[in-house]
Amino acid sequence: MEYTDHYSLHKVLTGEEIVMLKRFCCLFLTVMLVSPPALANLAETLKKIKPSVVGIGVFTPTGRPQNDLRGTGFVIGNGQYVVTNFHVLPAELDKSLKQSIVVFSGSGKNPQTLRAKVVARSEYYDLAVLKTDGPALPAMTLAGERYQSEGSYVAFTGFPIGAVLGLYPVTHRGIIASITPSVVPVVDAGQLNVKMLKRMRDPYLVYQLDATAYPGNSGSALYDIESGEVIGIINKVFVQQTKEAVISNPSGITYAIPVRHLRDLLARHNIAF
Numbered sequence: 001m002e003y004t005d006h007y008s009l010h011k012v013l014t015g016e017e018i019v020m021l022k023r024f025c026c027l028f029l030t031v032m033l034v035s036p037p038a039l040a041n042l043a044e045t046l047k048k049i050k051p052s053v054v055g056i057g058v059f060t061p062t063g064r065p066q067n068d069l070r071g072t073g074f075v076i077g078n079g080q081y082v083v084t085n086f087h088v089l090p091a092e093l094d095k096s097l098k099q100s101i102v103v104f105s106g107s108g109k110n111p112q113t114l115r116a117k118v119v120a121r122s123e124y125y126d127l128a129v130l131k132t133d134g135p136a137l138p139a140m141t142l143a144g145e146r147y148q149s150e151g152s153y154v155a156f157t158g159f160p161i162g163a164v165l166g167l168y169p170v171t172h173r174g175i176i177a178s179i180t181p182s183v184v185p186v187v188d189a190g191q192l193n194v195k196m197l198k199r200m201r202d203p204y205l206v207y208q209l210d211a212t213a214y215p216g217n218s219g220s221a222l223y224d225i226e227s228g229e230v231i232g233i234i235n236k237v238f239v240q241q242t243k244e245a246v247i248s249n250p251s252g253i254t255y256a257i258p259v260r261h262l263r264d265l266l267a268r269h270n271i272a273f
Contacts, residue, residue, distance in 0.1 A: 042155060045228045046171060049074075049221070051138040053157050053169045055104035056084045056130070056219060059113065060097050067113065069167075072158030073103065074221040074230065076266075077273045079136025082116065083262060084219030085235050086126045089118065103132050109166035120269040125204070125261040126235045129271060140221055142273055143229040145260040147205070152176045154209065156234050156256075158220030173225065174211025174254075182206040182255070206232075206255050213237050213254040222256040232256035 057069040071088030075081065082103050093099040101118065104111040114134035121128040148154070155173040181203035207222065213234050222232035236255045266273050 041226050042171075042173065045155075045223070045225060046157070049140055049223060049228050050107075050157060050169055052140045053221070054082055054137070055111070055159055055163060055167055056082070056088050057102055057104060058090055058093070058099055059102040059115070060094075060099050062097060067102070067104070067163075069104065069159065069163045069216070071216060071218040072220040072234075073130070074219075075137045075139045076142065076230075077139055077271060079139050080132050080134075081119075081139075081271060081273075082130040082132060083221070083233060084128050084130065085233065086121055086123050086128045087235070088219050089121070089128055101130065103130060103134075104163075104167055105134075105137055107167050107169060111167040120265050120271060122261070122265050125257055125265070127233065127257065127262055127265055129265065129269070140223070141227075141229050142259050142263060143224065143227075143231045145263060147179055147258060147260075148176055148207070148224070148231045150176050150179060153225045154207075154211075154222055154231065155225050156211070156213065156217065156220040156222045158213075158217040158234070160214035160216045162216045172211045172213065172217075174209050176207050177210045177253075178208040179205050180208050182257075204261070206257055209254040209256060211254050217254075230259050230262075232258050233262060 052075040054073045054075060055069045056071045056073045057067055060066055060068070070090070071084055073082040073084035073088075076083055089101065093101070101116050103114045103116045105114060106112050112134070114132040116130040116132045119129050119131045153173065153175055155171055157169050157171045159167065160170050182205070209222070213220070214237070217234050220234040221230045222234055223230050234254060234256050237253065263273070
């Protein structure tokens with residue numbers, strides 16, 4: 001039976017069909033309301049993981065401001081190790097200005113500042129591990145090496161627009177839309193180099209998300225909404241036009257490095273997690 005006009009449904013349906021339709025609508029509404037149980041647990045998961053979300057930056061004693069927030073990180077292991085992206089780290093520190101890498105912990109306008117040093121890094125996988133010199137912080141748990149299923153509900157918490165008003169972590173959620181090869185696009189062939197060509201021949205797989213991340217989210221933990229386990233690390237977004245338009249016109253497509261590559265990096269450097 002075909003219906004071309006929903007206003008005429010009551011004219012063509014029998015009484016029994018109307019009852020069945022009402023039952024279906026009620027069932028459909030119930031399923032829609034409760035089908036993603038993980039979303040209902042996000043509030044509880046956030047309470048658990050937010051103390052582990054930190055900012056990554058550079059401290060310059062004579063700077064104005066002294067603290068420069070460059071991205072997001074998260075605490076693992078014994079509470080003194082922090083994971084972020086390789087590209088979040090400064091290319092070099094100005095020794096004449098006595099610059100140092102720091103981790104910002106807590107929230108609000110006066111977060112705790114902890115000096116840190118790089119103990120492991122991978123430019124290829126865009127990962128870095130820092131070790132702080134301060135007290136242990138609450139740590140997140142890493143998921144196993146297997147890939148998370150496409151369609152899984154996930155979230156990430158970080159600092160998408162930096163710390164203009166203070167350190168206030170922001171959460172975005174979505175699903176794993178695809179597990180896809182990691183390829184860095186270029187405008188023309190002249191921008192290709194040997195390193196890029198090798199990566200294009202044998203790319204590793206990353207998570208593509210239908211969630212919106214911004215530059216400050218780099219290094220955020222991608223976690224399972226229900227368990228809070230880290231399944232990946234946010235590292236880039238798809239840019240539709242220009243880098244300047246990322247904030248005003250986001251694509252809504254974000255990429256994350258699977259946690260298996262972080263686990264390998266930690267194992268190679270004998271860092272317990």
